[in-house]
Amino acid sequence: MVLALVPVWVSGQVVINEILYHAPDELDDLQYVELHNAGPKSVDLSGWALAKGVKYQFPAGSRIEANGFLVLCQNAERFKEFYQVSAAGVFQSKLKHKGERIELHDAGGNTVDTVKFADKAPWPVGADGHSGSLERISPGGAGDDSANWISSPLSVYRDKPSGTPGKPNAGYSVTVPPVISSVKFSPGLPAPDQPVTVEAEVPLKETASTVNLRYRLAGPGYEKPEISVPMKSSSPGHFVGTIPGQKAEQLVRFRVEAVDDKGARRFFPSETEPRPALSAYVPSAVEAAKIPFGWIIHTSEKEMKAAENRANTPMFGGFQRRVPTPEEEARFRIERLIDEKLDFSRLWFQLAMATGTNDSQGLLTLRPVMLAKVAERKKLMASAFEPEGIVERAGKLEPQVEALFDGLIADLKPRLSASQKAALETWLKQPTSQLEPIQQMISRYLDLEAMWYVVTVNAEPKSDRLPAMLGVLGELNAQRAEIVASGAGLKMGGNDRTRFEQVGRQVEDFRRRMGTAMKPHLSEEQTQQLEASSRMPREMVVGLREILPGFGGPEGPGRQGGPRGPRGPRGGGAGGPGGPGGQQASEPVPFTSAFVYFDPETRKTELFDFVQVSGRKGGQKVHLYRDHPLRDMTVVALIFEGDTASLVEPLAYEVYRRAGMPVEQSHFVRLWQDGKLNGYTLLIEQPNRAFLRRNRIDDGGNMYKLLWFGGDLIGQHEKHTNRRLGHEDLTNVVAGLDSHKGADQWDYIQKQFDVDEVATYFAVNMVLSHWDGFFNNYFTYHDSNGTGKWMMFPWDQDSTWGSRGSDDGGVFYNMALTFGMAGDTPPQEGGGSWRPPGWFSGPLLANPQFRKIFLARTKQLLQSVYTEAVFGPVLDQYEATLLPEVKLRAEAQKQDPAAAVEQLRTDIARCREHIRKRREFLLAQAELKQAVGDFRPVKSSSN
Secondary structure (H helix, E strand, O other): OOOOEOOOOOOOOEEEEEEEOOOOOOOOOOOEEEEEEOOOOOEEOOOOEEEEOOEEEOOOOOEEOOOOEEEEEOOHHHHHHHOOOOOOEEOEOOOOOOEEEEEEEOOOOOEEEEEEEEOOOOOOHHHOOOOOOEEEOOOOOOOOOHHHEEEOOOOOOOOOOOOOOOOOOOOOOOOOOOOOEEEEEEOOOOOOOOOEEEEEEOOOOOOEEEEEEEEEEEEOOEEOOOEEEEOEEEEOOEEEEEEOOOOOOOEEEEEEEEEEOOOOEEEEOOOOOOOOOEEEEOOOOOOOOOOOEEEEEOOOHHHHHHHHHHOOOOOOOOOOOOOOOHHHHHHHHHHHHHHHHOOHHHHHHHHHHOOOHHHHHHHHHHHHHHHHHHHHHHHHHHHHOOOOOHHHHHHHHHHHHHHHHHHHHHHHHHHOOHHHHHHHHHHHHOOOOOOOHHHHHHHHHOOHHHHHHHHHHHOOOOOOOHHHHHHHHHHHHHHHHHHHHHOOOOOOOOOOHHHHHHHHHHHHHHHHHHHHHHHHHOOHHHHHHHHHHOOOOHHHHOOOOOOOOOOOOOOOOOOOOOOOOOOOOOOOOOOOOOOOOOOOOOOOOOOOEEEEEEEOOOOEEEEEEEEEEEEEOOEEEEEOEOOEOEOOEOEEEEEOOOHHHHHHHHHHHHHHHHOOOOOOOEEEEEEEEOOEEEEEEEEEEOOOHHHHHHOOOOOOOEEEEEOOOOOOHHHHEEEOOOHHHOOHHHHHHHHHHHHOOHHHHHHHHHHHEOHHHHHHHHHHHHHOOOOOOOOOOEEEEEOOOOOOOEEEEEOOOOOOOOOOOOOOOOOOOOOOOOOOOOOOOOOOOOOOOOOOOOOOHHHHHHOHHHHHHHHHHHHHHHHHOOOHHHHHHHHHHHHHHHHHHHHHHHHHOOOOHHHHHHHHHHHHHHHHHHHHHHHHHHHOOHHHHOOOOOOOOOOOOOO
16 A cells, blocks of 8 residues: 555644654663644544554544643553553554654554654754653654754653653644754864854755854863853855854863744754763873873862762782871771661661551551751761761760760650660660670671661651561561571681581571561552661661762771671671761762763773763763763773772683673773872773673573672672563572582583683682682673573672771682682681672582582682783882872872882782692592693683
8 A cells, every 4th residue: 555644734733753763771671652633633543553663553543632641651560660641552663773664654554644753863862761761842743853852851860761741742842943063073172262263054955043152161069050142144155153262171061052033043063962972171281191091070078068079089918008197097997886776777676666556556656856966866867977077077976976875865855655665774784795606797797676666756657557567577586586596606717617508598588588577567658668678787777877978988907808798697797787988878969960081002082071970989980972982891990999909900800701701891001080199099890781782692591780788689789780570580490400410510601601711710719718708799691682692791890809897907828729619618717808609609619510610710710810921010110100100199189198008018928828728729629630621712802
């Protein structure tokens, strides 16, 4: 059939008006198409259809009212989750993210309207996963004309879908505004005081009465008001404008405005694009250096202050801890004081335990008091951590903390029952547990206190469900007490390994049952809070580390290594998950910052504007755009976690790289933040879809990040791709590893895992004494759409090269060859840091056939990669590169440059020592001596 395009006056001006084809946050089933009747009469849609990209047949009786809207969606439940308007129907098929043709046919099969959109300019980019929808500007304009479409306003953080279904488009105009095309400017990196010339084409057919160049200056903590400059016509349809020259390190943002004689207005770029302006940067003179330079510019004052608080809070782990600055020491003292004095969760739990199920309403009367003191605590913490005057403030904070706590007790007492008062008095007299160390760890890892705080303070409990909740809590507390009692007499590194494993299994079983037992009695809000808390450190769950600028902080003087693994009685440490310097969440930030990168090899400076710079442990994470990556990277971390960590982490990645693994890019950058020199910083690529593509791995599979907290299989695996699809593939593969035995297990492993790649990952961990990378601190990827196999990628390598884990603070070289495999238990005295076997490492390293490959690969690395001959020159190069940088950083941080140089040389010497001692230790092991076999090296396109 030949389809004819029907004039709009015949169809009553029904047009395809809005399209959401690529929602953010991997909401792939959130798609909709909106029709709009721009005419004065209702239209009968019976027998009409959407065709091509979307297939939907309108049933008899379907109508669209005059000036009305009608929405069709892919998934009615998902649509209802985000929008108030009701969808008229559900269409078949799915719109492609790359672009699609959609046709609207009338009952006779005639084409009423058609749109063939794309995900690249000149079509609006804001609709391509950046939260926006495609909005038609003018119903009277052509549907196939990209100039007649604009993105809806984007959500602030780009993580929630926007759009205007069921109502007038935000970008509506009676007529199509003037078209602006071929916008060019030069130079892109002007010299100080050099003007920028901007040229634009506004075709003659457009009746533009005014064409303006609008620009604003932006910089650390500011974005100045926009200035408008008329653009002059140099030839028909060609306009030129000039931005005055600016000072060095000035960021200039600008756009072109065209207004026709009817008042229709267009900006280029549109205000609803991810980058709502073009940008130029005035670089300062750059001196020669061995490492790249980077500049972060936060253009909002709030983000600038938050970043300032986060800057330079290194972890003091490593071979030799430097003396913290007074500011760092003050910060740690404040954190410790808050942890010890203002943990309300333990008091709240004691009151709950003293509340009978028949008197549950009495607990509800206490909740407002608790919430009021939580708000006071939050305010006190915010002021306490302000950088200016923190040293003096730390010395005066304790009385304020004591007063806040005493105020809580005073406000609670008049409202307490007799049993609650008795429990409070007992707790106040003896708040510190008298349990043995192992028992304390068990009790705190089975953290009923935090769980109860989450579901009754962070979320409001339903009064009718509270008695049942208290009943469950009492049962769980009794069960926990039995497990704690069973840990009496257990000692780390003791001989009773069978009992140790038995208690560990009890702990894990209870941990899995805690939330499950409580969930049937929770509201939706409580359930969401409980699930979210499993992915956060305890300190954030109970409010001791609010999502505030700069939280995290250094490890205090004398703290050894990292927290112990949470899958056994040694897990969780004395403070449970989290802790100073531990994992921390970041406050969402908009895409308003800029990042500038100078490459000393090419002598080129590159500007990345309107990017998201979010806080993370020890630094920042920069989110770039797919169409403008940095060396093929779309997300990079810029971190400094201490001198030793900043040295050994990239060195570790170099070992993985030389072993042939797909591995993250990593290198040093001399970093300025908001005009202030931070000093050398480590840049690390984030494992994501761009990382997979760079390594020629299909990017459609499931990527998981292994956390050391989270408790169970799903809680510990933070999903980074296809988040809406759940963890089914993960639970299946782990169950398969457990259920298959003997030869069947080896067959299963070969089918499910990239054996060479995974064995190489574990082998590198072994030679590097990376105790922190078997149970957690790696990414695992299921290449479900490609090979179908699982892979593992390294992450968080600051505990490698023997830098952390030694019991005496020396080089940690004697990590057992059985580390990470099923059956491995804490070592005897002198064995260093330990974590229990991981979900993959446990069964894989215990499988005889896989273990042969792992041992052969370990031996091969010790003989040909991890040697003094290979890495001696690498260490020489690192030392030469970093010598000027450590001096510069020390000066910038007001520290002793000579001490910084000595620290670097000490760390380099310790790395050399680790190569010698680790090789000697491992090659002397009987199991490794017997290792034989040709190992097929991993083939990687990485770097």
